[in-house]
Every structure is written in C-alpha cells, then in structure tokens.
Amino acid sequence: MFNGLFGQDWQTDLEKAQKLAVEGHKNIVLVFQGSDWCAPCIKLDREIWSTEEFQHLAKDKFVMLKADFPRRQKNKLPSDQEEQNKELASRYNPKGYFPYVVVMEASGKVLGDAGYEKTTPKEYFQKLSSL
Structure with a gap:
C-alpha cells in the first residue's frame, strides 16, 4: 500500500x-488534538505529522491514532466518534x-x-521511538 501522496494513514x-x-x-x-482551535496542535500537524519525512519514518514503526476534539460546528464529529474520543481521553489524557501524544x-x-516541540520531523520521530 502506497501512502506517500495521501498523507498519514490515521x-x-x-x-x-x-x-x-x-x-x-x-x-x-x-x-489528542483540537484541530480547529488549538494553535500548538495545528503546528504539530503542519510541522511534524503532515511532513513526508515523518510519514516515511513512521510508517514501519507506528500505527497513528487520532482523537480530535474540534469546537466549531462545521467540524463536528459523528456522536459515536465523539464518545470514543472522550473514552480515550478519560483513559489516556485525564488532565x-x-x-x-501518547x-x-x-x-x-x-x-x-x-x-508540541519546535523540532524537526526526524528528531520528533526519534523522541517517540525512544519512549
């Protein structure tokens, strides 16, 4: 399966x-992100997750799982997805x-x-790999 042109397989x-x-x-x-209100979340997506370099490094090492908490009505998630994200948050992001990022x-x-850290995709990948 080739994902190079289609972005991260979330x-x-x-x-x-x-x-x-x-x-x-x-x-x-x-x-865990707020895709339409959290500035550091948007930066992390743009500077790390959306880069070809991170995607190339991560594809053989990680399964990427997103729990988004948008606030704008136009970005509202289906209620079952909202509920699932809330359950993930209560278990893995109680604060x-x-x-x-877990x-x-x-x-x-x-x-x-x-x-969020101001770093390169490669350095962020290495940090996640070392955890």
Whole structure:
C-alpha cells in the first residue's frame, strides 16, 4: 500500500489501531488534538505529522491514532466518534492536555508521552521511538 501522496494513514478507532499494531509489530502513537482551535496542535500537524519525512519514518514503526476534539460546528464529529474520543481521553489524557501524544504498546500499555516541540520531523520521530 502506497501512502506517500495521501498523507498519514490515521486511525480513529483504538481496537482497529491495536489490531494493526499487533499484525505489524508496531507501537501506537495516540494524538489528542483540537484541530480547529488549538494553535500548538495545528503546528504539530503542519510541522511534524503532515511532513513526508515523518510519514516515511513512521510508517514501519507506528500505527497513528487520532482523537480530535474540534469546537466549531462545521467540524463536528459523528456522536459515536465523539464518545470514543472522550473514552480515550478519560483513559489516556485525564488532565486534558492539548496537544498530547501518547506512545503505547498494542496492548494499551503506555510507554511515554510528549507534547508540541519546535523540532524537526526526524528528531520528533526519534523522541517517540525512544519512549
């Protein structure tokens, strides 16, 4: 499967992400973001997640899972997705930090976390890989 021109292959369902992580022997990177109101979240997306360099490095190492919390009505998620994201937040981001990045094993065991940093895609990838 070629994803190079289509951006990061984001999952939005934890169970599916876990299944893919087990099958691919990968860890999961869970990203909590407010895509239409959180300036550091938008920067993290633009400067790291959306870059070809990060996508190339991450595709064989991580399953990317997004929990978005948009505020604008036009960006409203389906209610089942909102509920699922709230459950992820209560379990993995109880303090409500944005952006908040959690690296975990396929089992759900948390290996570490990160936030927004002004850095290169390669350095951010290396940081996540070292957790």
